[in-house]
Amino acid sequence: MWDYTDKVKEHFLNPRNVGDIPDADAVGEVGSLACGDALKLFIKLDDAKERIINATFQTFGCGSAIASSSALTEMIKGKTLDEALAVTNQEIADYLGGLPEEKMHCSVMGQEALELAIVTYRGGPAPVHGHDHSHGEQEGEVVCKCFGLTDGFLRKVIEQNRLHTAEQVTHFTKAGGACGGCIPRIKDIIAQVLGEQPAVPPKKQEKLTNLRKMQLIQEVLENEVRPQLWADGGDLELVDIAGSIVQIAFRKACAGCHSSGHTAKFVEQKLRDMVSSDIVVEEVEG
């Protein structure tokens, strides 16, 4: 049984704002029967068309999908459209006192419907979305064919929620949760996103002695890098450190993985951020 918070249970048992708004200003509809969950969000604006005065929902889905929808409508009432657009899926989950990670996709669905409703209302192009079976042509590459999820959508969720593993991406978006065929591609996207992320403000660069540098490199690999690789069934071994050149060999699932190039880049970025900006990572046979 899922470990739902009391707030999730309460919103599921007594959902707020169920129904439709016949003269709604904005409507966002995501998901489908095939996906197993779907949400239709209705928004009514004030006369100035600025502030949300009413929001209702209809949801087909599990307990946490219904609770997330209920929470979303409560959260956005009284907000301006810009304020509402800034609501993240994490905030929806937080409002409910948290969701089991496997159910985070329910909060993502809420955020998606909200964004779709507002952007379409403003006449913009429909955002590149996730479960959009009902929205016709999609832009971007469809990564997860089972749930119809595009790379742009996955990138966004990975960035916003700082996801590191394919399993997390599945929990947040469902991508890879059916046939699993796209999991290697999801790992590629994670590696790309992590590589692109602006570096954490570098620690004040102290002049490191070689010994201190080696210690730091080992610490970062042990504490920051390897746990992430383990999560995907991979591993690496530190082969040698020569000045700023760090030689690593991939092990287990990482060895021979076609995205190991991205993984090496990810390791390099981590070491640059956390140890020294001049570090170069080389992958060697070991």
Add this chain to the structure above:
Amino acid sequence: MKEIYLDNNATTKVDEAVFEEMRPYLCELYGNPSSMHFFGGQVQKKVDEARKRVAALLGADPSEIIFTACGTESDNTAIRSALETFPDKRHVITTRVEHPAVLTLCRGLTKKGYRVTELGVDGAGRIDLDELRNAIDDDTAIVSVMWANNETGVVFPIEEIGAIVKERGALFHTDAVQAVGKIPLNMAASTVDMLSLSGHKLHAPKGIGILYLRKGTPFRPFLVGGHQERSRRAGTENTAAIIALGKACRMAGEWLEDENSRVLGMRDRLEKELLAIIPHSRINGGGAERLPNTLSIAFEFVEGEAILLLLSEKGICASSGSACTSGSLEPSHVLRAMGVPFTCAHGSIRFSLSRFTTDEEIDAVIRELPPVIQRLRQISPFGRELLKG
């Protein structure tokens, strides 16, 4: 809140009489049956008695019974043994609706270079014997087909399947975890070479199972070490649980008639009433022969986990073929294999009864479930269209 437990295909209550039978063998009579002293010897006698009781329920010889830790172990042992005894045969046949204990093992075999055929099922969950005839060849080491499906209760024609398998000289294994105690079995007149049984599905405790192994069937043990179970399953016997299983099997034989009359009657009443009261509901596996205790019923345009949570609020325990209950993201592989439409698969609920189920409990479900479905359909965008239309 008193629970209304209708999830007996998941696990069952340990019968008080079964518990009483095993109780002395935990704290007082804890000897090791392998020991040379009287204290172990008296336990050995009781284990032998349990073996006879299990054999009697299956219509088997006691020497054909190997105690294991669970149905999953029995399944793994059977299939791996067949592959080891026929190292030249590289083909395995099973079905798309097997329990994960078999299916995951078989799918793993494909990575080791085996050919694995998964027989499909029709909309009612039945396999096509011609598909089996076409798939089986001299390379087939083992065919593993469950006796009855855990989700839908659909019963497979085991002896007809076995006849085809025997003709080609392959071994035949059946996972009978859901069938034992609900269908009369007679191994003496059967085509089955190996059969798996699990104690906790028939009112014995968890952690005990058996593998039936027909005399003369080539065999390689899964666990090696001690000489227990005539070296076919090493490891000190779970004596108390074995003794419990013996008692549970004896009682299952006595209750078989009740299972196929009173329990069947309650299942049929539940099915009929729910179909009549709740529009857009349908039975999964309705057209096939089914176990007397199992009802898999689909409600369109609502999602199973939400149904279970609302039923749980009323004390009613059932299970679902929905994706969201298991942490996986697709509805059950069984319902998908049957081609159950998505509109139904996500909203499928399984009620599984037992001899402890009462008419009052069935009444409670008939009373509580329709408003739950109605309520969720009012929340669901698809359900609302349905209610309007």
